[in-house]
Amino acid sequence: MAEPSQRSQHSLTTADAEPDERAVEAALRPRSLDEVVGQQRVREQLALVLDAARLRERAPDHVLLSGPPGLGKTTLAMIIASELGSPLRLTSGPALTHAGDLAAILSGLNEGDVLFIDEIHRMSRAAEEMLYLAMEDFRVDVVIGKGPGATAIPLEIPPFTMVGATTRAGLLPGPLRDRFGFTGHLEFYEPHELDRIVHRSAGLLGVPVSGDGAAEIASRSRGTPRIANRLLRRVRDFAQVRADGVVSLEVAQAALELYEVDEIGLDRLDRGVLDVLCRRFGGGPVGLSTLAVAVGEERETVEEVAEPFLVRQGFLARTPRGRIATPAAWAHLGLRVPQGAPVAEVPLFEE
Numbered sequence: 054m055a056e057p058s059q060r061s062q063h064s065l066t067t068a069d070a071e072p073d074e075r076a077v078e079a080a081l082r083p084r085s086l087d088e089v090v091g092q093q094r095v096r097e098q099l100a101l102v103l104d105a106a107r108l109r110e111r112a113p114d115h116v117l118l119s120g121p122p123g124l125g126k127t128t129l130a131m132i133i134a135s136e137l138g139s140p141l142r143l144t145s146g147p148a149l150t151h152a153g154d155l156a157a158i159l160s161g162l163n164e165g166d167v168l169f170i171d172e173i174h175r176m177s178r179a180a181e182e183m184l185y186l187a188m189e190d191f192r193v194d195v196v197i198g199k200g201p202g203a204t205a206i207p208l209e210i211p212p213f214t215m216v217g218a219t220t221r222a223g224l225l226p227g228p229l230r231d232r233f234g235f236t237g238h239l240e241f242y243e244p245h246e247l248d249r250i251v252h253r254s255a256g257l258l259g260v261p262v263s264g265d266g267a268a269e270i271a272s273r274s275r276g277t278p279r280i281a282n283r284l285l286r287r288v289r290d291f292a293q294v295r296a297d298g299v300v301s302l303e304v305a306q307a308a309l310e311l312y313e314v315d316e317i318g319l320d321r322l323d324r325g326v327l328d329v330l331c332r333r334f335g336g337g338p339v340g341l342s343t344l345a346v347a348v349g350e351e352r353e354t355v356e357e358v359a360e361p362f363l364v365r366q367g368f369l370a371r372t373p374r375g376r377i378a379t380p381a382a383w384a385h386l387g388l389r390v391p392q393g394a395p396v397a398e399v400p401l402f403e404e
Contacts, residue, residue: 068280090250117230119219121239125278142162144169152182164212168213168214168215181229250282295307330382339377368381
């Protein structure tokens with residue numbers, strides 16, 4: 054069975070970025086808040102924070118950006134640095150395994166710099182505790198020596214702006230979360246917003262695209278700009294090789310059918326989960342491990358890659374007894390709900 058990371062590399066609808074598409078993403082990123090499509094509330098709030106900081110001629114409050122992957126957290130971090138006219142230092146939570154890793158970065162900051170930590174919830178505990186002091190008092194304690202003879206030397210660092218990004222804000226400890234002066238939660242994009250993003254990206258890539266073609270790509274992008282841009286590049290390939298180079302409605306539909314992305318954005322794994330759940334197990338309830346074995350994937354892949362979108366679309370419900378297909382799932386597969394099949398109901402109040 055394929056590892057989750059292996060599956061992600063071959064799926065067009067995973068929201069995580071593949072290593073080889075980072076450079077392409079960089080070329081398509083907006084450069085200012087005015088160029089950002091969607092996220093209206095977060096943009097307005099962030100613009101106010103940055104404008105006020107510029108008027109006071111001080112570094113703005115630390116910023117925490119949360120939300121699912123692929124919605125633009127890294128892009129906003131880069132825009133913050135650009136709007137402030139400050140250098141951006143980038144790192145990630147998994148790279149900060151020791152306090153010394155963070156101390157080396159912090160000691161190299163200049164006044165007004167922007168430090169961006171992606172996946173901040175995955176930092177080590179030691180680095181996390183050092184970050185508390187740095188964010189609040191702009192100071193780090195460098196420990197020299199080991200054991201009883203160890204000495205902590207306070208090191209002053211110039212005022213800087215910390216930007217953290219997380220897909221799991223609930224995993225951040227309270228003391229760290231409280232040190233961010235502004236928290237912005239990014240929401241999934243509406244189809245008309247993704248339509249504008251596809252048109253913008255097509256212009257930057259030099260790809261002729263019709264209105265219907267862009268709308269078709271947008272409607273299958275799961276509300277995520279990263280997926281929309283990825284699908285656009287694959288449809289562009291199809292248009293250049295098998296058509297006249299123009300991304301029309303017919304070309305977009307043929308290309309996405311070839312890549313097994315259906316009209317609402319479900320891919321092979323998503324449909325496989327629904328098909329097994331409905332046809333083989335009568336709609337459930339089915340345990341996650343059993344479901345994963347039935348579709349030939351790892352448990353983590355089904356839980357972290359397929360399930361979130363299926364639940365969000367109302368096709369699957371998680372219950373204490375297992376996963377249950379909803380009537381919408383049966384309808385999407387073109388099947389009738391059999392007599393006696395479990396019906397997943399959304400509770401009025403969460404326990």
